[in-house]
Amino acid sequence: MRIPSAFLVLLIFVLYTNASAMQASDNAASHPLPVGSLMPDLLLRGELSPEHVNHLGFKGPAPRQLSEIKASTIILVAFSMYCPHCQREAPALNELNELIKNRGLADEVKLIGVGIGNSDFEVQVFRDKYATTFPLFSDPDFKVNKEIGEVGTPFFYVLAMNPEKKEIRVVKTLLGRMESAESFFDQALKACE
Amino acid sequence: MTRILPTSLLIAALLLFLPAWLTAQEASIPAERIYDAGQLKPMDSTLKVKVGDPAPEFSLPTISGERITLAQFRGSKNVVLSFIPAAWTPVCSGQWPGYNIVQDMFEQTDTQLIGISTDNVPTLHAWVQEMGGVWFPVASDFYPHGQLAEALGILRSTGETERALLLIDKEGIIRYIDVHDINSRPDLGPLVKAMQELKE
Numbered sequence: 580m581r582i583p584s585a586f587l588v589l590l591i592f593v594l595y596t597n598a599s600a601m602q603a604s605d606n607a608a609s610h611p612l613p614v615g616s617l618m619p620d621l622l623l624r625g626e627l628s629p630e631h632v633n634h635l636g637f638k639g640p641a642p643r644q645l646s647e648i649k650a651s652t653i654i655l656v657a658f659s660m661y662c663p664h665c666q667r668e669a670p671a672l673n674e675l676n677e678l679i680k681n682r683g684l685a686d687e688v689k690l691i692g693v694g695i696g697n698s699d700f701e702v703q704v705f706r707d708k709y710a711t712t713f714p715l716f717s718d719p720d721f722k723v724n725k726e727i728g729e730v731g732t733p734f735f736y737v738l739a740m741n742p743e744k745k746e747i748r749v750v751k752t753l754l755g756r757m758e759s760a761e762s763f764f765d766q767a768l769k770a771c772e
Numbered sequence: 773m774t775r776i777l778p779t780s781l782l783i784a785a786l787l788l789f790l791p792a793w794l795t796a797q798e799a800s801i802p803a804e805r806i807y808d809a810g811q812l813k814p815m816d817s818t819l820k821v822k823v824g825d826p827a828p829e830f831s832l833p834t835i836s837g838e839r840i841t842l843a844q845f846r847g848s849k850n851v852v853l854s855f856i857p858a859a860w861t862p863v864c865s866g867q868w869p870g871y872n873i874v875q876d877m878f879e880q881t882d883t884q885l886i887g888i889s890t891d892n893v894p895t896l897h898a899w900v901q902e903m904g905g906v907w908f909p910v911a912s913d914f915y916p917h918g919q920l921a922e923a924l925g926i927l928r929s930t931g932e933t934e935r936a937l938l939l940i941d942k943e944g945i946i947r948y949i950d951v952h953d954i955n956s957r958p959d960l961g962p963l964v965k966a967m968q969e970l971k972e
Contacts, residue, residue, distance in 0.1 A: 604866065605803045661870035661957065663904060700961030701870075708873050719959065731803075 603755035604662040605731035611752055612728050614770075618738050618747040619726045621645040623691070625716035626699050635689060635714060645747060650689040650740055652771050653747075657727060657734040659695050660705040665733045668756045669709035675760040676713045688768075691716065695724045695732055730754065737767040801902050807860050814953040817934055820925030823949060827851075827940045828923040832888065832911035835897040840886060840911050842944060850883040850947075850970050851940045852963065855921065857932040857954055859891045859899035864935075867957050868906050874960065875907050881967040883939075886911055890918045890933055926951055939966050 612618060624642045632640055636649025645653070656672060658665040672692070679688045692715040694702040702717045718724055727736065737751035751770035757763035821827070831841045845851050854871065856864040868887055878885050885908040889896060892914040900910050913920045913933070921927040926934040937958055939948035948966040952958040 607803065607808060659866070659870075660873070660960075661866040663869045663872075666869075666873055696957065698959040698961050700959065700964070704874060704877075704960065 602664045602667075603731045603733060604659070604664055605754065606729055608729050609731055609754075610728045611730050611734065611754070612736070612749050614749050614752060616749050618645070618736065618749055620747065621693075621723055621726055623693070623716045623723075624718070625694075625702060627714055627716075631714040634685075635691070641716065645738075646740075646742070646745065648689055648691070648740070650687060652688045652767070653736075653738040653740060654688065654690045654767060655727075655736040655738060656690070656692045657695050657724065657730050657732055657736075658692050658705070659732045660697050660701045662732045664756055665705075666709075668733050669705070669711065671757055671760050673710070673712050675757070675764055678760055678764050689713075693718050693723050695730075696721050735763070737770055739771055801860075801865050801899075805860065805902065806862055806865055807858075809858075809861055812954050814955060815934060815951065816928040816930070816954075817926050817951075819949070819951055820923065821946055821949070823946055825946050826944050827938070827946050828920065830913075830920045830923075832913055832920065833893050834909045834911045835893055835900055836909065840909050842940065845884055845942070846944055847942055848882075850881065850942055850967065852878070852883055852885045852967070853936075853938045853940070854885060854887050855926060855933040855936040855938075856887065856889050857928070857935055859889060859895050863955065863957050864889075865899075865903060867935075868900075869903055870957075870960065871908065872906050874964070877964050877967070878908075881964075881971040882942075883967050883970075884908075888913050888920070888933070890914055890921060890927075890931060928954075937963055939963070939970065941970055 622642050623645060627641050637643045637647055676690050679685055679690060690713045692713065694705060694715060694717050697717050698719045699717045702715050705711065706715055724730065731754055733756060735753040736749055739748045739750045741748065751767055827842060829842055831839050834840050842851060856867060858864060871885060887906065887908055887910040890913050893912045896910050896912055900906055917931060918927040918933060921933040926936045928934060935952045935954045935958065937950040938946055941947050947970055950958050950963065
């Protein structure tokens, strides 16, 4: 009797924590790129500050290709100004960016956001509202989202860059909010090994 | 039996408290509660007003229990009417939570935002509760069905309204109209620009 009960407790717990982990505005048509597959060389559009142009190693303002970002790892978060989960995740995203800096990895790991279905204006609203510290791009016509698998938001892609082979490979994905910035970052680094 | 008891209690506790805790955490609508109407005819009505026309008067019930009228803002506030086609549908369920974080932009431009659909009050109440509440009044143009929408020429043949934004100045004159493709969300930029221009 004891074993089935304990199993039931475990099952209930796993089911509920999974439900709570996936705090996202999901998209029924979503088909994220699987881990191990290649990420297309996305065209990134939007308004970047000179500091962010510099930080990403771009030769000039956007539009720029994803492959032009100087990094060994890119954490790309698909978000929307209109998605309440993304609104609530905004402080944790800044925390993640701080974590990258504090661990001395700012040159190797770059965090970027793409506002799915968001105009430059709407991305600027998000940037102002949440004092976002990392570069945000816009995607007013969902062009980027079509290339990355029409994902729900927030959606995280951890990407390993291989400039010699001209490859950008998906090494980790997450739909919904991070459990914590720290645990996500640890998992992301591990996935890159 | 005594060994089973603590386990059973734990199960009971999990069953009782976890859903409540999760509900507290969750303030946007679970995907399974959203009705996906699929791709619809972008527009299905003929606009009866234009920029420069006086806006039709209205008195509509809201989810807070009071009625809202255009006249009450005469001389004091510009008014944005945000018509959404239907509660519990995908684009609509995203549009208003977005407006929720730009209350300051409405306040800075002396603009009162009013959300409207032809759903009845209880439905609008339940849906807005489910999205975690909004700061602006939400009004129902349910009965006589779509009377205001019909006066504006944005009532679709199926009884829903278009996805439309109207900006009305303090004198009751329509200053901006965006009757949008029902399948997509209007960019906030042009609306805010129109609100700011009115303020100047």
